[in-house]
Amino acid sequence: MLHTGVIVTKNEALQELSSARGARCTSVELVATNSWSFNFEGRLWLNVQCPWRITSECGIELGSEDHGQQFGLPAPVDGSATAMRLLGDTPLQDLFVAEKTGDIAFEFESGVRLDVFNHSAAYEGWSCGTPSGFTIIGMGGGVTAKVIPKT
Numbered sequence: 001m002l003h004t005g006v007i008v009t010k011n012e013a014l015q016e017l018s019s020a021r022g023a024r025c026t027s028v029e030l031v032a033t034n035s036w037s038f039n040f041e042g043r044l045w046l047n048v049q050c051p052w053r054i055t056s057e058c059g060i061e062l063g064s065e066d067h068g069q070q071f072g073l074p075a076p077v078d079g080s081a082t083a084m085r086l087l088g089d090t091p092l093q094d095l096f097v098a099e100k101t102g103d104i105a106f107e108f109e110s111g112v113r114l115d116v117f118n119h120s121a122a123y124e125g126w127s128c129g130t131p132s133g134f135t136i137i138g139m140g141g142g143v144t145a146k147v148i149p150k151t
Helices: 010-020 079-087
Strands: 002-008 027-032 035-040 044-048 052-056 059-063 092-097 104-108 113-116 126-129 135-138 144-150
Touching: 010 044, 010 092, 010 135, 010 144, 027 079, 035 079, 052 079, 059 079
Parallel strands: none
Antiparallel strands: 002 144, 027 035, 035 044, 044 126, 052 059, 052 113, 092 104, 104 113, 126 135, 135 144
């Protein structure tokens, strides 16, 4: 199936993704080098190929570059397990998309936040979608686009 992209505004994106509010993060997986997948009870998926971090009231709890690093700990950081510990127990409260940068953020009821930084003028940093088929892409240069199946 071919796809075409249509530029969407921050508000259009948030309206489409709002059905995921209240969902819990049910999986976080490193699927390839620098490529992460987050799932929210099957109501929302997020694929990330750019830097991300999880913050709390204490500061940065985990960054995408922390996975596999030892940092003087007894064992290397398991990014998937740590992300699930931080995100998995609390419902998603809100989502934010930055208009100029195409960054996306997920805020949880516990105050924990997942920030995804679209960091390229040319490469797509992330994609996010719902079971309805809606998909939004954080495009290079900071715009967002939704994917429309072409028949």
